[in-house]
Amino acid sequence: MQLFILSKSNPLSLSDALSLMEMGDSLLLIDEATNLIKLRDTRKLLATLKGRLYLLEDSLKERGLGCFLESEPQLFSKDVTIDYQGFVQLALSHAKVINWN
Amino acid sequence: MKTEATLIIINSSPFAGSSARTGIELMLTMAAFERPVNLLLKGEGIGHLLPLEISTLSLVTNEAKNLPKIKNHALNIVALPLYGIAEIYVDGQALNRTEQNILHLTKQNPALNQNHGELILTELDTQALKVFVQQHKEVLVF
Numbered sequence: 657m658q659l660f661i662l663s664k665s666n667p668l669s670l671s672d673a674l675s676l677m678e679m680g681d682s683l684l685l686i687d688e689a690t691n692l693i694k695l696r697d698t699r700k701l702l703a704t705l706k707g708r709l710y711l712l713e714d715s716l717k718e719r720g721l722g723c724f725l726e727s728e729p730q731l732f733s734k735d736v737t738i739d740y741q742g743f744v745q746l747a748l749s750h751a752k753v754i755n756w757n
Numbered sequence: 758m759k760t761e762a763t764l765i766i767i768n769s770s771p772f773a774g775s776s777a778r779t780g781i782e783l784m785l786t787m788a789a790f791e792r793p794v795n796l797l798l799k800g801e802g803i804g805h806l807l808p809l810e811i812s813t814l815s816l817v818t819n820e821a822k823n824l825p826k827i828k829n830h831a832l833n834i835v836a837l838p839l840y841g842i843a844e845i846y847v848d849g850q851a852l853n854r855t856e857q858n859i860l861h862l863t864k865q866n867p868a869l870n871q872n873h874g875e876l877i878l879t880e881l882d883t884q885a886l887k888v889f890v891q892q893h894k895e896v897l898v899f
Binding site for chain 1: 768769776799800850883886887890891893894895896897898899
């Protein structure tokens with residue numbers, strides 16, 4: 657199980673990370689990478705994700721992106737957002753953490 | 758391939774800040790201390806294999822030859838055999854995107870040719886690359 661962490665708002669990086677992911681892997685968007693949920697094209701990319709998607713709650717709040725979660729409930733489940741404690745638990749529960757830039 | 762090694766992925770262009778340089782320096786430091794390390798050039802990172810003329814060509818076509826000579830970034834890469842790193846893995850998809858291949862690169866870039874086969878460039882397709890990353894316990898991306 658691998659945890660990919662994206663911190664930059666770069667669709668190419670997202671696409672690269674997704675191409676390396678398998679079932680059981682997870683993708684966590686933090687900081688500027690949470691802006692990726694604003695764009696229709698990157699939301700389509702996220703829909704192809706084989707593993708689970710997580711978004712850091714504070715990064716979403718800072719950028720006022722909460723409304724995008726409600727617009728696509730199929731893509732963003734209720735437990736898609738995590739706090740810092742969840743972030744730590746997520747990192748510990750995966751065999752490998754890759755900070756993908 | 759050393760699977761117990763740390764995998765360093767250079768995903769950024771030589772011209773995009775100091776990130777890639779940091780990755781290469783970390784790799785050389787690890788190699789100097791005999792820590793097993795593998796290098797994968799991915800995405801924009803393949804720019805480290807391109808000679809100056811080619812890498813600049815993508816930014817300013819037709820004017821590349823008139824630009825002042827700046828450091829050929831491939832020189833950093835060709836020093837790797839001195840540190841016991843004889844093989845570099847290259848993202849095949851990124852090569853395709855820029856219409857490059859290993860043979861073409863080696864012919865085009867005199868710096869890569871200097872080693873006469875000491876430095877092996879291995880191209881990985883999308884599936885092989887996925888497996889390659891999974892095989893490493895530690896992965897650092899620059």
